[in-house]
Amino acid sequence: MYFAMNRFRVAAGQEEAFEAVWKARDSSLSEMPGFIEFHLLRGDSVPEEGYTPFISKSAWENRDAFIAWTKSDNFRAAHRSAGENKAMYLGPPKFEGFTVVEGA
Structure with a gap:
């Protein structure tokens, strides 16, 4: 199994708008x-730094399946308007990919 995650620092006050964008997109x-499976996770806000952390987490049978998604028309369609929401973020998202070593 492979987990693909993007970490976002969402500007304080933009949390609901960020969630709405994710809920409305057709991935x-x-x-x-x-x-x-897919989950959008919301962390505890970091007021002293002006953001709330979010993680988009998807699970795949293997890394190859995830890579195929990133090269698909579906991927391009799901991310078509990503640049329109830059004001919501403090910097770009950070990608992290993990292969399961052990699990139940």
């Missing part, structure tokens, strides 16, 4: 071979 993830 078509469920149509992709190897896709297992």
Whole structure:
């Protein structure tokens, strides 16, 4: 199993707008071979730094399935308007990918 995560620092006061963008987008993830599940996670705000952390986390059967998603038309469609929301973020998202070593 492979987990693909993007960490976002969402500007204070932009949390609801950020969540709305994610809820409204049509990612078509469920149509992709190897896709297992997706979660958008909201962390505790960091008032002294002016942001709330979020993580988008998707689970895949393997890394190859995830890479195929990133090269698909579905991926391009899901990220088409990402640049329109730059004011919500403190910097770009940080990608992290993990292969499961052990799990139950």
